[in-house]
Amino acid sequence: MDRLAFDIAHFLAGGLVLISFVLLYQDRLFALLNxxxxxxxxxxxxxxxxxxxxxxPHLYITAGITLVFKALIIPVALHRMVARLGVHRxxxxxxxxxxxxxxxxxxxxxxxVVMLRVTHGADPLTREDLAFALSVVLLxxxxxxxRTNAVSQVVGFMSLENGLILAAAAAKGMPLxxxxxxxxxxxxxxxxxxxxxxxxxxxxxxVDLQALDDFRGEHR
Amino acid sequence: xNALAAYNIQIILFLPLLTAAVLxxxxxxxxxxxxxxxxxLVTFVAACSLLAARPHSGRYVLVDDLNIVFVVLNTFVAxxxxxxxxxxxxxxxxTQRLTGAHLRFYHAMYQLLLGAMNLALVANNIGIxxxxxxxxxxxxxxMVGIYRTPAALEAAWxxxxxxxxxxxxxxxxxxxxxxxxxxxVGEGLNGMxxxxxxxxxxxxxxxxxxxxxxxxxxxxxxxxxxAPLHAWLPDAHAEGPTPISAVLSxxxxxxxxxxxxxxxxxxxxxxxxxxxxxxxxxxxxxxxVFAGFMLYRRGDIKRLFAYSSIEHMGIIVFAFGMGGAIxxxxxLLHMTMHSLTKSAIFFAVGHVTQxxxxxxxxxxxxxxxxxxxxxxxxxVGVIAIAGxxxxxxxxxxxxxxxxxxSRAPVLAVLLVIGLLVAFGALLLxxxxxxxxxxxxxxxxxxxxxxxxxxxxxxxxxxxxxxPPPLVAWFQHIAASLH
Numbered sequence: 001m002d003r004l005a006f007d008i009a010h011f012l013a014g015g016l017v018l019i020s021f022v023l024l025y026q027d028r029l030f031a032l033l034n035x036x037x038x039x040x041x042x043x044x045x046x047x048x049x050x051x052x053x054x055x056x057p058h059l060y061i062t063a064g065i066t067l068v069f070k071a072l073i074i075p076v077a078l079h080r081m082v083a084r085l086g087v088h089r090x091x092x093x094x095x096x097x098x099x100x101x102x103x104x105x106x107x108x109x110x111x112x113v114v115m116l117r118v119t120h121g122a123d124p125l126t127r128e129d130l131a132f133a134l135s136v137v138l139l140x141x142x143x144x145x146x147r148t149n150a151v152s153q154v155v156g157f158m159s160l161e162n163g164l165i166l167a168a169a170a171a172k173g174m175p176l177x178x179x180x181x182x183x184x185x186x187x188x189x190x191x192x193x194x195x196x197x198x199x200x201x202x203x204x205x206x207v208d209l210q211a212l213d214d215f216r217g218e219h220r
Numbered sequence: 221x222n223a224l225a226a227y228n229i230q231i232i233l234f235l236p237l238l239t240a241a242v243l244x245x246x247x248x249x250x251x252x253x254x255x256x257x258x259x260x261l262v263t264f265v266a267a268c269s270l271l272a273a274r275p276h277s278g279r280y281v282l283v284d285d286l287n288i289v290f291v292v293l294n295t296f297v298a299x300x301x302x303x304x305x306x307x308x309x310x311x312x313x314x315t316q317r318l319t320g321a322h323l324r325f326y327h328a329m330y331q332l333l334l335g336a337m338n339l340a341l342v343a344n345n346i347g348i349x350x351x352x353x354x355x356x357x358x359x360x361x362x363m364v365g366i367y368r369t370p371a372a373l374e375a376a377w378x379x380x381x382x383x384x385x386x387x388x389x390x391x392x393x394x395x396x397x398x399x400x401x402x403x404x405v406g407e408g409l410n411g412m413x414x415x416x417x418x419x420x421x422x423x424x425x426x427x428x429x430x431x432x433x434x435x436x437x438x439x440x441x442x443x444x445x446x447a448p449l450h451a452w453l454p455d456a457h458a459e460g461p462t463p464i465s466a467v468l469s470x471x472x473x474x475x476x477x478x479x480x481x482x483x484x485x486x487x488x489x490x491x492x493x494x495x496x497x498x499x500x501x502x503x504x505x506x507x508x509v510f511a512g513f514m515l516y517r518r519g520d521i522k523r524l525f526a527y528s529s530i531e532h533m534g535i536i537v538f539a540f541g542m543g544g545a546i547x548x549x550x551x552l553l554h555m556t557m558h559s560l561t562k563s564a565i566f567f568a569v570g571h572v573t574q575x576x577x578x579x580x581x582x583x584x585x586x587x588x589x590x591x592x593x594x595x596x597x598x599x600v601g602v603i604a605i606a607g608x609x610x611x612x613x614x615x616x617x618x619x620x621x622x623x624x625x626s627r628a629p630v631l632a633v634l635l636v637i638g639l640l641v642a643f644g645a646l647l648l649x650x651x652x653x654x655x656x657x658x659x660x661x662x663x664x665x666x667x668x669x670x671x672x673x674x675x676x677x678x679x680x681x682x683x684x685x686x687p688p689p690l691v692a693w694f695q696h697i698a699a700s701l702h
Binding site: 004029112114115117118119121122126130133134137141144150154157160161164167168171172174175179180183186190191209 | 414
C-alpha cells in the first residue's frame with residue numbers, strides 16, 4: 001500500500017478519536033456543537049479518502065451526506081434550537097472531568113488491544129481504522145452516560161454514530177454502506193426533530209433528563 | 221387464493237407498506253380501522269401459505285423452517301391486535317385522548333411496523349435485517365409517544381435513546397461479521413448474505429466472530445429487553461396505547477430474539493468460536509430473576525405485565541442458550557405461548573383501563589363481579605402466564621426445567637427460584653384485581669371479545685393437546701438450532 005495514502009487515512013481516523021476527547025471535556029453547549037461539527041467534517045474527509053483509496057465511488061455519497069447533513073444542517077439546527085428554547089448553556093455532568101478523561105483513555109486502550117488482537121488477518125489500514133472506530137463508539141457511549149443534559153446526550157449519540165460510519169467505510173467493499181448512512185441520518189433527524197417537537201423545555205422547564213425522571217411514574 | 225400463494229412473499233413485504241400509504245391519506249377512522257384489520261388478515265393468510273408454497277430463496281429473501289414460525293406467529297398476532305385496536309381506539313376517540321389526525325398517523329405507523337418486522341424476519345441479508353429492525357424501532361417510538369403526556373414523552377425518549385444505542389452496537393457487530401466473512405466469501409454483497417455466511421462460517425476467523433457476537437448480543441439483546449439493558453421496556457409498555465404494548469411484547473421482542481438466534485447459529489457452526497450458550501444463559505437468568513423480584517413493587521398494571529415480559533424473554537433466551545433438542549423445542553413453544561398469552565392479557569388490560577380510567581392496580585378491584593367476562597379472561601390469562609397447568613406456558617416451562625435439571629442442576633435451581641418468585645408476585649396482584657369488593661367505575665365495556673377469546677382458547681388447547689404435525693415441525697427446527 002502507498003505509504004502516503006496510509007498516513008493520511010491514519011491521520012484522519014486518529015483525528016476523529018482526538019475530537020472525541022475534545023467533545024468529552026467541553027463544558028458549554030455551543031462549544032460542544034462546534035466540536036461536533038468539526039468531527040463530522042473530519043469524518044467526511046476520512047470517508048472521502050477511503051472512497052479514493054478503495055476506488056469505491058459510492059462512498060463519496062456517504063461522505064457527501066456526512067458533510068452536508070451532519071457537519072452543516074444538524075449543528076446549525078441544534079444551535080438555533082438551543083438558542084430558541086433557552087436551554088441551559090452549561091453542560092452538566094454526572095462524573096467530574098478528570099475521571100471521565102481517564103476512563104476515556106482506558107477505553108481507547110481497551111479498543112486498541114481488542115481490535116488489533118482479533119483482526120490480525122486484515123490489512124493494516126483496516127485494522128487501525130476499526131480500532132479507531134471502536135474507540136470513537138466507546139467514547140460516544142461514555143459521553144452519553146456521563147451527561148445529564150438531553151442535547152449533549154444526543155451529541156454523544158451522534159459522535160458514536162460517526163465511529164460506526166468510519167468502521168463501515170473502512171471495512172473494504174462492505175455493501176449497503178450508503179443505505180446504512182441514510183438510515184442513520186433519518187434516525188438522527190428524528191431525534192433532533194423529537195427534541196424540538198416534544199418541546200422538552202416547555203413541558204419540563206429544562207432539557208435536563210433528571211427533571212424527566214420525576215415523571216417516571218414508578219412512585220405514583 | 222392461488223394468486224395469494226404465488227405472490228405470498230411479495231404480499232407479506234409490500235402489502236403493509238401500501239396499506240400504510242393508503243391509511244395515511246384516509247380521514248375516516250372507521251374505514252381506516254377496517255382496512256387495517258383487512259390488510260393484516262390478508263398478510264396473515266399469505267404468511268400461512270408460505271407453509272405450502274415456499275418461495276425460492278434468493279440473495280435478499282430467505283424463507284426457511286425457522287423464520288416461517290416467526291412470520292406466521294407475527295402476522296397472526298398482528299391481525300388479532302388490529303381487531304382489538306379497532307375497538308380500543310373508538311373509545312380513545314370518545315374520551316378525546318386521541319384526535320382523528322393522531323389516528324391516521326397511528327394506523328399508518330401500525331402497518332409500517334408490520335412491514336418492517338416482516339422484512340426483518342425474511343431478509344437474507346444481515347444489513348437489511350438491521351435496517352428493518354431500526355425502522356420497526358422508530359415506528360414504535362413514535363407510537364409510544366402518541367399521547368403527548370409528559371410521562372409518554374419521557375417513555376418515548378428513553379426508548380429512543382436506549383434503542384438507538386442498542387441498534388448502534390448491533391451495527392458494529394454486523395460490520396465485524398462482514399470483516400470476518402470478507403477473506404472467505406470475498407468482497408461485496410455476498411459478505412452479508414446469510415445463506416453464504418452459514419455455508420462458509422467454519423473458515424471464518426473465530427476471534428472476530430467472538431467479538432462480533434458480543435456486540436450483536438448486547439445490541440439486539442437491548443431490543444429483546446434483557447436485563448441490564450431493559451430500562452426502556454416497562455416505560456414504553458406503560459405509556460403507549462395498549463395495542464402497541466401488545467405488539468411490543470408479542471412481536472417486536474420476538475423479532476429481536478430471532479436476530480440473536482440467527483447469529484447464535486453462525487457461532488455454533490464455527491468450531492473455534494466461543495460457545496454462545498453460556499452468555500445467553502447468563503443474560504436470560506439475570507433477566508428472569510431480576511424481573512421476578514421487580515414484579516412485587518409495581519403499582520401500574522401495564523408496567524406489571526411489562527416486567528412479566530422481561531421475565532419470559534429471559535426464560536426463552538435461557539432455553540435457547542441451553543440448546544439441545546428439548547430445550548430448543550421448549551424455547552420455541554414458550555415463545556409462541558408467551559406471544560399469544562401476553563397479547564391476550566394486554567387486550568383484557570386495555571379494556572379494563574378504559575373502563576376504570578386508571579392504570580393503578582390499587583384502584584382496580586373485584587373485576588370478576590363487575591365485568592365477569594373481562595375479569596375471568598384476565599384471571600385465565602394471568603394463570604396461564606404465571607405457568608400453571610393446563611395452559612401451554614406450563615408445558616414449555618416444565619420442559620425447560622426438566623431438561624435443565626438433568627444437565628445443569630445448579631442452573632435449574634436458580635431457574636425455579638426465578639419462576640416461583642414471579643409466580644407469587646403475579647398471583648398476589650391477580651387476587652386484588654379480580655376478586656374482592658369492586659372499586660372504581662363499573663360502567664359497561666364496548667369491546668370485541670373475539671381476539672381475546674381466540675388467543676386464550678389457543679393457549680388452553682395447546683396446554684392439553686398439541687397437534688402432532690406442529691410438534692414434528694418444532695422438533696425439526698429445534699434439531700436444526702443445535
